Amino acid sequence: MTGDGARITVNGRTAPITEVPGDERLLDTVRWRLGLKGTKEGCRTGECGACTVLIDGQTALSCLTLTREIEGRAVTTIEGIPDAPFGRAVLDAFAEAGAFQCGYCTPGFVVALAGLLREEGRSAPLRQLLEELGANLCRCTGYAAIARAVELARARGP
Amino acid sequence: MIRSFRPDAGAKLAGTAGFGYDLDRPGMRFGALVLAARAHGRLDSVDLAPARALPGVVAIAADDLSTLLDGAHGDPERPPFASREVMYDGQPIAAVAAPTLAGARAAAAAVVATLAPLPVVADLESVFPEWPEAPIASSAPIAAHVHARRGDVDRALREAATVVRGTYRTSGVHQVALEPHACLAEVRDGLWHVTTSTQSPFGVREDVAGILGIPERSIVVDGTWVGGGFGGKGASLVEPYALLLARAAGAPVRLALTYREAFRLGRTTLPSVVRMETGVTDGAIVARRVRLLLDVGTSLPGRDFATGYAIGFLLGPYRTPAFEVEGYAVRTHKPPFGPHRAPYAPQAAFVVESHLNEVARAIGEDPAAFRARHVLAEGDRTALGQEVSAFGLSEVLRRATAVRDAWRRDAGPGRGVGLGLGFWATNTGAGGEARVLLSPTGLEIVQGEREIGSGSVAVGLVAAAERSTGLPRDAIRVTYRDTSAAPFDAGVFGSRTVGALGQAVDAACRAALAALGDRLGGAGELRLELEGDEVVAIRGTARRPVRSLLTPEERRDGGLAADGRHTGAPRTIDESLVVEGGFYPYQDFTGAAHVAEVDVDRETGAVRVVRYAAFHDVGVVVDRPTATAQIEGGIVMGLGAALTEESIWSDDGRLLNPGLLDYRIPTLGEVPPIDVTFVEGFAGAGPFGAKGLGEPPIIPVPATIAAAIRDATGVSLTELPFTPERVARALKRA
Known part of the structure; x- marks a missing residue:
């Protein structure tokens, strides 16, 4: 399940993330890999909105977004x-x-x-x-x- | 610079406020629970070997407790894990920890439990099909029986000019805190440490000690910011498991529930059935009989007070000459009953208010006028014989009635306007100690309790200190400590925080001022002021910086320390009226009257709340924006309980809607404008005459919506919640 890196920009900085499994959610990437705990983990099923982030300026649920899906894009969390x-x-x-x-x-x-x-x-x-x-x-x-x-x-x- | 009446705005808006879910430590393992997938069963075996074979996994179950606890034994009535018999769907049977969350989930899934089915009691009424006509058999699964009476009720009902009877059903509702239970545990230096998202660090300490059989002095509980409690985080839930896993793993363990798990583990309001009879002669209530079946699930010891409290609320805030009340707490194969914001009071108010509306109609009187002649006021006695303290219920009723009448005059077709009352009895509980530290630059309030969101700690205690000392709020801050360093308190629940802890803070501030006064001299009231960055003590013409009044030791220790303690007013009921079981006196009487306008779609049964007004007897407003927010939030939570929220169990006891798609809480687009009015002057037992406010706002809501639907359609609903399906069915029947 070990995968490649995923180059994403988080709050204006490139986040060098390596070995991202294909099923890793953006929510877990920002919270556990990048330590940005301001993005809240709620239902993990897209029903509560607590994990909302911006991807290229548009609102997205980080619990329903796979990190490797958004290769090359810019993420804004509450910290940004x-x-x-x-x-x-x-x-x-x-x-x-x-x-x-x-x-x-x-x-x-x-x-x-x-x-x-x-x-x-x-x-x-x-x-x-x-x-x-x-x-x-x-x-x-x-x-x-x-x-x-x-x-x-x-x-x-x- | 962020400007807000909430001192916690900065951390919460920046995303830096750390909640239980955010806890993290180097070397930390992730925990997960293995939950039984059957509501009742014989647990023949729990095979942990497949989980233990996975890399880095520890797995524990009932058989491991003795080793993990060095032979200690916890309370046999609350074992952490099922050992021989599973009593509800979702009961923990094992726990695992692994280096990653995915690893923990995989390990939990690998545990093999052999669970042979046993007969399930899921439905309260299936237990007593003949109730209330036939007596309850002594073999019935009854956890508690409470019974009280005054006068000859049979005779009074027989001789009454009019008797009205009704049967009502209420549903199970869940707290749905946005942050499910989460904690992090470590065992080091012979101490069991747990940091947790809780409404009661000291309550968790006591619970963990009881469940695991270890002394309280070996347990240290620290709090985090709490992502919603609503009663669900007043006792321990995840903490004993995390501690056991931490012991087994020899590493810190984080255990956080999923929404699904939080729903299945329950500890919330469960269904009830109520039968009410009221006799009226010459417009006055002469007698009432109330019978209750309350589902308490897998009842936990010490929780049976629920029935006595429930029955008390079912009597309502009305003068009642003769009465008989009888309640049964019924065991079913559901998770244990637990406190949910104003436990059972909204359900009870729905029953009492709906029933009294029918009584008023039966004698041809306006329900509000009928109430005005019966509501309790200061100096009256409750049905159970407690003397009523200052109570503004008749005043809120009077004002709400005027709004109801005005709204009715301009309500369009299909619309209806209803009025409902609620009352609450702040339960101040044990403890209520505070320490303040007055330094040259400000005042610090030292607390073990955490801010759970209501503002009762972060705003309420600061506002209490502001009133006591004269210092501006900017110069007052709350410092949070763990249970080894904080003054004792029962918890942030029961609408008690400002009343009990606020009074303790007030007392501690007064003690600090008294100590200063002795040093300052002069006469009259001593107040503090902020001059630049300096706190200055002022009395009459005497005026000196606090810095110059402190001893060298105090300066070294950061300031003058003073302690304060809450002292509840003694309250009693007439115990001679009690036949069996526990009934409880109330610390304060807090009243509320709500008015709602609804629009009912007669085709679909959908109910839309158009506008809402709330009148609250609060004693004194301690902080207006926070109090307003508390009422708005409580009302909307009540709208959920009235219209959509309902836990649904299958016949074999499985919770069918453990998620937000099927258990619907209110959303932004569907809430009405809410107008809040405070009625002051009926002083409570809290500081400066304050009364509790966390729970009262939710209480009248289902009753108010039911009355509005009745006004719109002519149909009286007898079962919560008022889903479109239920409303449409009732409209068809009518």
Whole structure:
């Protein structure tokens, strides 16, 4: 099962990863090989959104992505979000709105919203943004504060 | 610089907050559990050899315990592994550790268990088909029986002008913390160390000691950030296994459950059936009879209080002259019943509120008006004879009724507006000790408890210290210590943290101020202020930097240390009313009234919640944004329990929906706008009159939604949750 390396860029740096088995998930690569534990491991079946990352700027579930599938592409995790488009705006909005409680779903939400805003732009209707974020689950906040953060982040711009 | 009312914003938004799932050590092994794939069976053999043959694998089962524990024996009623008989689907029968997670999963799969089927009791009602008409046989699988009464209920019901009867069913619901249970264990220097995502480090220490039969002084429990608890992380679950594996492997072992495993291991609310009868004469309740069958799964010792608590909530916050309540905790082949945010209170409120709505309708009165004449207030006595302390239920009811009426006036066709009440009794539990350290530059609160998300520790305790001392929150921080260094506390659950620990923090702050006052002189109240980076003590005209008031020893040790302790108010029920079993007094009475507008699709039975308003009797608001967030979150969790969440077991006791696709929790697109109103002034036993707030918000939700559906359709639902299928069926029947 031992495979080749997979050259990917993570948060702007080339991550030299060797001997990546073909079935290794990006989630495990960033968490266990690169030690980037900000990407949260939840259901591992694509149902909770806690492991959301950006791949070439687009939101993706790292638990359903094989590392060798994304050879040559650029990954942004929560650790790289402050430097990503809309990253600061989303972080500030989540802080100000208190759009988290336990914090376990938070990196996934932050990454997903930054990706959505980059893709859809600030003019995207709020309702649409909220619906698209529906793939991320939160058990603490009841989403009310998260919805407030989405509004704030959209108003602030990149 | 991140700005937030939450001091944990920085770590949580940067992704640097370390949770149990993130634990890592050099040389660490990954653990995995082997779970029984049958709900009831005779365990003829557990063959670990195929697992042990894999590279770097250790595997352990019941037979290895004595060796691993140097001959010690844990509590025989809570063995970590099944040895002769498996009692529920998912019960651990072995555990393995390997150098990689994939290796551990492969090793777990290699263990061969021979499990001969035995008859399964999965369905509560199949045990007692004649209940409640026929008496329960003494041979029935009953874990606990509780029974209390006052007056001649038979006669009162016979003579009542109107008697209303109803039978209600509630479902099993799971906490679904986004982070499943996870810990890392090491055995070194003769000590059993475990770092874990827990609501109660001291509770885990006590549990591990009991389960493994080792003294508490040899166990050190440290906490991590907790990715959601909701009651599910109040006791130990993964920790004993990780410790045993660490001992066997001679290396640190991380053990983290998958979602599927967390669902199957349970420790949550299980189904119930309730029969209620209420007699009314001249508009007043004259008698009530309540009978409960509560599924407690493979009941664990010490957990039977669940039935007494459940029965207490089924009496509701209403004046009741004559009553009889009887509850049976029934053993089934399911995982043990465990606490799930406000254990059984939302289910009980659904039953009580729905039933009283029918009672009010039977006598032609508005349900809110009927309630207003019966709700308990300060100075009343509960059915069980406890004197009611300050209780704002009638006030929240009054305000919610006004909103209900306003919303009803403009609700469109297909819409309905309902009102529901809930009450909670903060359970302050054992412990509640705090230490503060006042340094020249700030105040430190030393804690073993971790912030589980609600903000009760990271915000609540800091807000308590702010009120006690006058220092701004920026100058106050919480320092987390393991159980060998932290002051004792029971845990972050039961809505007790701000009430119990907050009071301890307040007491510790007062003790620190008193010590300073002796040195400062002057008269009147002493307060602290921040001047630049310096903490200054002020009393009357006296004003000095704290730095100059500390002894050399205190300066060396980082500041003036002071301890505080929570002291609960004595509360009692009238024990002469108790026929059998345990009933419990409440520390505080906390009330809530909710209003919901729903839209019901008569074709599909789908219910959409359009808007929601919540009125909460909180004593005093300690921190407004955190309190608001707590209520919003609790309501949405309650909407899940009301509309979609239900654990489903097959006839042979297997959990059929151990995952998020089939056990649906609310998502962002489907939650209504929520309007939160705090009602202050009915002081609780907590610091500054605060009452607990973690659990009250979830309690009235299913009752409120049921009332709204009734208003929209004329149909009264008697079974939780109100799935489209159930609603559509009820509409067809009507």
